[in-house]
C-alpha cells in the first residue's frame with residue numbers, strides 16, 4: 001500500500017506563511033533542525049508551533065520535497081558532515097503521524113545513503129510500530 005504523504009504547498013501559499021515558518025533549516029538546540037513539514041492535529045500544551053505562527057495549522061503540509069529539504073540541510077553554511085547534530089521535525093509537526101512517517105524515513109534514509117554519521121534526534125509522542133523500530137535500527 002502506498003503510504004499517505006502530506007500535500008505540498010504552492011509557492012503562493014508558502015509566501016503567505018509567517019517568516020519563521022518559511023525557514024526550513026534553522027539552528028536549534030546546538031544543532032541544525034530540519035522542518036519542511038509543518039502542522040499537527042495533536043494539542044500538546046507545551047507545543048511551540050505558535051512561536052512560528054502555526055498554532056492553527058492542524059494539518060501537516062510540506063514546503064518542499066524531502067529530497068530538496070535534505071539538500072538544503074547538507075548545503076547549510078553551518079552543516080558539517082559527520083559532526084553537526086541534526087533534528088528532524090521537532091518544532092511544528094510530529095514525525096510519526098501516519099502521514100508524516102514516510103517523510104521522516106525518507107529524510108533519514110537519504111542521510112544514511114550519503115554515508116553521513118551525524119547524530120540525529122527524532123522525538124515522538126506517537127505510537128511506534130515494530131516495523132518502525134526495525135527500520136530505525
Ligand code: SF4
Pocket residue numbers: 039040041042043044046047048049091092093094125
Ligand atoms: S506532537 Fe509536537 S507538533 Fe504536535 S502538538 Fe505536540 S508538540 Fe506540537
